[in-house]
Amino acid sequence: MAEIQIKNVAKRFGSYQALHDINLTIADQEFMVLLGASGCGKSTLLRIIAGLETQTEGEVWIGGRRIDHLPPRERGIAMVFQNYAVFPHLTVFENIGFGLRMQKLPNDEVKRRVERTAELMHIEQLLGRYSGELSGGQRQRVAVARALAMEPDVILMDEPLSNLDALLRLEMRAELKGVLAESNTTAIYVTHDQVEAMSLADRISVMHEGRIVQAATPVEVYRNPAERFVAGFIGNPPMNFLPAASADGGKWQVAGEIYDGPAAANGVEFAIRPEDIAPADTGLPAKVRLVEPLGAHLLVTCDVDGTMFRAILESDLQVKPGDMLKLAPQTDRIRWFDSSTSLAVA
Amino acid sequence: MNARLLPYILILPVTLFLCLFFLYPFLLVAKQAFNNGSGFTLENFQEVVGYWKFPISLKNTLLLAAAVVPVQLALALLMATMVNKMQKGRDLILYVWTIPLGISDLAAGIIWLAIFEQSGFLNSMMSGLGMIDRPMNFLSYQHPGIVFLAIALAEIWRATAIMLVILVAGIGLIPKEYYEAAEVFGASPWKRFWRITLPLLRPSLQTALVLRVILAFEIFAVVAALGGTLFPVLMGETYAYQFDLLNSGAAAAMALIILAISIGFTLIILRALRVPKGAQI
Ligand SMILES: Nc1ncnc2c1ncn2[C@@H]1O[C@H](COP(=O)(O)OP(=O)(O)O)[C@@H](O)[C@H]1O
């Protein structure tokens, strides 16, 4: 059992507050992704869990044991670093076996476990090489194998795929998911790539300026963003926002159209995903600015009520800049955000 | 200008300078050592090696190097590790520790002579503390151990910093991520030093050791100041042949012997601390 609990963790670097009051529970064997823009504090949080950084306030528990005062090696964790940190002076075999050697396991046990994880990561033919003789992708595999060989309770990964080229990243992503699902470890995975987060995570914690703004399943984060920030961050392109004016009894006027919305609220914003929109006889009046064919779809950038508005439409639609369209949102996909708190309102 | 030729043209002046002022005089010395005026000979070598002081000075030189260099290596590693851990005042400490580098070896010898001689600092301190009734002559033939110790101390004080500077630079080149990875995978601070720092420091260790060992075989002024004739070393004997006995053939032979020993040890160090292909940082 390796449930991770992060309780009221805060981190200051001098006067700079990198993390504010983080509370997060990660279930045993869960794959949790920390997702956020560069500089939002993802690595700092991961390094606090690893013990490479000390929190200013708060506690970290793993498997019912408080571990934030322990050195990294006593926390039952393994880590995959962004730049791999494959030791250049050791062979691939000794790299993978490094942690096992530190635990003073007998030679035949080290050999067994190194060979098994090497096979798992398809690098069994590289065991005699040095890291200088490996490609980036191979080094990445060694770094993962080194972590897996420890058979850790928790595996921490800090942007492990960000240094690989696009094709390799796709391949490794699928492979990582498979390997980690087999391994029964709890995983925390840091990334700024939302596609990576969506495809890997059991749950995603979206971080923004040192806070966790939403921790939920990928579908939930995508469908029901808890904050305007999440709605504007997740999705490519992200959600569209339009101002709304109250029109009595839970009805709201958006660009001249009336939609059902939250009953009691002061001011709200209307939000809809670009793919939840279709051209129709009635709908939001939109003036087309730009048409970008994406193969399967058209990405149409329009002007609605003076606000930029994107729609993903069928590719056989005949539309060109300057055209006027009526865009009808799929009503069950409309979301509303309180304009003063930015929180979602139903 | 041909771009492939340009680098060679640019290093030409240095090459010429070295040929003129290093290679040519070296060849002259070699000629002096192997020539007695009428042709090739090994007489000079037979003479210097056969002289009764040669085995003693060879032994003294090697012993001194064997005593001093490992202590310096350990000290320099310790100091470099400490400097690297410092957040503040790092540069200041480094400057203070490297002050002895700015002092000539003869001056260093004289400083330590002022400590050890009969009217010196050590004597006045010991008699002040009541440990001795009258000043002792530490640096005499009756105390060969103290003479050796004084020379070794002076050398350690004077020339540890040259290794320190090289090792500090070398440690600074080791990426922090390796230490973090080692820490996460269970290495204690001690293990991190042995399993990460030392192996990744091999190129710097090579440079530092080669430089230091060669300098150790050339020890002269510190010994002259503290040991005088009590402690003959190879370089001192070379000096004596050249300027006291005016036998430049023998002096040249001695110089070549020291050179051969230096080259031998350099090759051993380079070989022992070799970094395999593909294993560089
Ligand atoms: N050792 C440090 N000293 C000072 N500031 C730091 C340090 N480490 C990180 N920071 C700051 O904390 C913030 C969060 O950093 P980090 O956790 O690395 O972000 P992320 O991994 O999400 O890109 C950044 O603004 C960064 O500049």
Ligand SMILES: [Mg+2]
């Ligand atoms: Mg980061």
